[in-house]
Amino acid sequence: MLSLSQVSKSFALKDGPYTAVDNVSLEVKTGAIHGIIGASGAGKSTLLRLINLLERPDMGTVTVDGKLLTELPDKELRQQRQRIGMIFQQFNLVGNATVSRNVAIPLELAGVPRAGRIKRVQECLQFVGLADKANHYPAQLSGGQRQRVAIARALANNPKLLLCDEPTSALDPGTTADILGVLRHINDSLGVTVVIVTHELDVVRSICSEVSVMESGRMVDFFSRDEAGFLPPGSHSGSYRERITGRTGEPYV
Numbered sequence: 428m429l430s431l432s433q434v435s436k437s438f439a440l441k442d443g444p445y446t447a448v449d450n451v452s453l454e455v456k457t458g459a460i461h462g463i464i465g466a467s468g469a470g471k472s473t474l475l476r477l478i479n480l481l482e483r484p485d486m487g488t489v490t491v492d493g494k495l496l497t498e499l500p501d502k503e504l505r506q507q508r509q510r511i512g513m514i515f516q517q518f519n520l521v522g523n524a525t526v527s528r529n530v531a532i533p534l535e536l537a538g539v540p541r542a543g544r545i546k547r548v549q550e551c552l553q554f555v556g557l558a559d560k561a562n563h564y565p566a567q568l569s570g571g572q573r574q575r576v577a578i579a580r581a582l583a584n585n586p587k588l589l590l591c592d593e594p595t596s597a598l599d600p601g602t603t604a605d606i607l608g609v610l611r612h613i614n615d616s617l618g619v620t621v622v623i624v625t626h627e628l629d630v631v632r633s634i635c636s637e638v639s640v641m642e643s644g645r646m647v648d649f650f651s652r653d654e655a656g657f658l659p660p661g662s663h664s665g666s667y668r669e670r671i672t673g674r675t676g677e678p679y680v
């Protein structure tokens with residue numbers, strides 16, 4: 428479903444270039460819930476933004492659902508991007524637009540006619556359990572409800588891939604569990620592949636089928652729930668692998 432090959436990204440800083448993502452390769456199969464974990468500044472969000480080309484890689488290739496995004500002309504890239512949903516820590520809703528209008532925006536951008544938009548907005552709001560909030564504004568909703576609206580908006584164009592940048596970091600533990608339940612449901616019932624950037628080990632332990640670990644822009648480890656077994660939520664010490672699986676292992680190169 429998703430393949431990154433030797434992807435790098437540097438930013439020009441005052442004292443010279445800074446490499447945020449350094450020669451990263453990654454394969455994510457259809458149906459996975461893939462976690463990307465690592466310390467602050469490791470390059471996780473930048474890597475996520477490279478997947479839908481919100482950031483252009485300096486080097487390397489990005490393939491999503493068989494399309495080599497890094498080679499597509501702009502118009503085709505815009506079309507392919509519509510099949511990649513994204514949600515953020517701070518929800519990024521349009522504050523002066525109602526819930527239904529927020530969900531309708533990506534449909535308008537995709538050129539869906541009005542009747543189709545109305546139907547799809549209703550479906551998406553029903554899916555996230557917010558049909559009764561269609562005419563509310565974001566400021567009238569709780570954090571968890573805002574994230575549900577953001578999820579409904581991300582689902583509007585039937586994405587095959589959902590990118591989540593710290594989706595629960597602004598939420599309390601109960602609401603976090605709730606939103607993780609929605610993400611699991613999207614994966615199970617719609618077959619959407621999910622990539623989640625997080626620094627929360629419990630998010631990984633709760634829903635991820637596999638994890639990659641980033642450190643200083645590089646991918647330093649990869650393991651799956653099937654192969655390693657994940658511990659239940661709770662605090663443990665050691666490397667990311669030890670804390671998630673309870674076991675040590677050979678670092679991935």
Ligand SMILES: Nc1ncnc2c1ncn2[C@@H]1O[C@H](COP(=O)(O)OP(=O)(O)OP(=O)(O)O)[C@@H](O)[C@H]1O
Nearest residue numbers: 438439447465466467468469470471472473474626
């Ligand atoms: N647009 C940018 N311009 C300059 N530097 C940037 C830019 N985007 C990211 N960086 C730098 O790249 C590094 C990696 O940032 P990134 O946000 O990807 O890390 P992260 O692992 O997601 O961290 P966090 O968990 O704190 O969000 C950081 O040092 C950051 O300051």
